[in-house]
Amino acid sequence: MLNIVAIITAKPGMRSQVLEAFNANVPAVLAEDGCIEYGAVIDAPDMGPFQTKLGEDAFAVIEKWESKDALMAHAVAPHMKEYGKKTKDWVADKKIYMLNGA
Template sequence: MLHVPAYITAKPGMREAVLREFRANMPDVHAEEDCIEYVPVVDLPAFGPSQTELGPDTFVVVEKWASPEALRAHAVAPHMRAYSEGTADMIETRVIHVLSPL
């Protein structure tokens, strides 16, 4: 299984617009073969001193995929291309990590 945290930083004030597009795309992603988890998460406000906050423009996509092949297919799926094109002008940066459990 692969764990993929994807840090998405929207342009200032655009996070909710990006999240609307993201949520609209979620059913297609969840229908992909070997998608285990695909959900956006944001900071829990005022959790405490141990928290490093993402900030108001960032969210993290928590993804889990059954195999590298499933993740590769996800990356080139037509609905992902459409999502990327539709949000390109709203996103400042993307940082994606592909991780494997030990």
């Protein structure tokens, strides 16, 4: 199983638009073979001084995939290509971490 954490930083003031497009795409991703988990998360409010915040323009995507093959198929799925085209002008930065259990 692969665990993916993607940090998406929208251009200032564009996070809600990116999240709207992201959330519209979630059902198609969850229907993909090998997708175990896929969803966006934002900073929890009022968690105290020890919290490192993503910030008001960023969100994280938490994903779990059964295999590398499933993840690679996801990356080139038509709905992902469409999502990328739709949001490319709204996104300032993207970091994708591919992780195994320790």
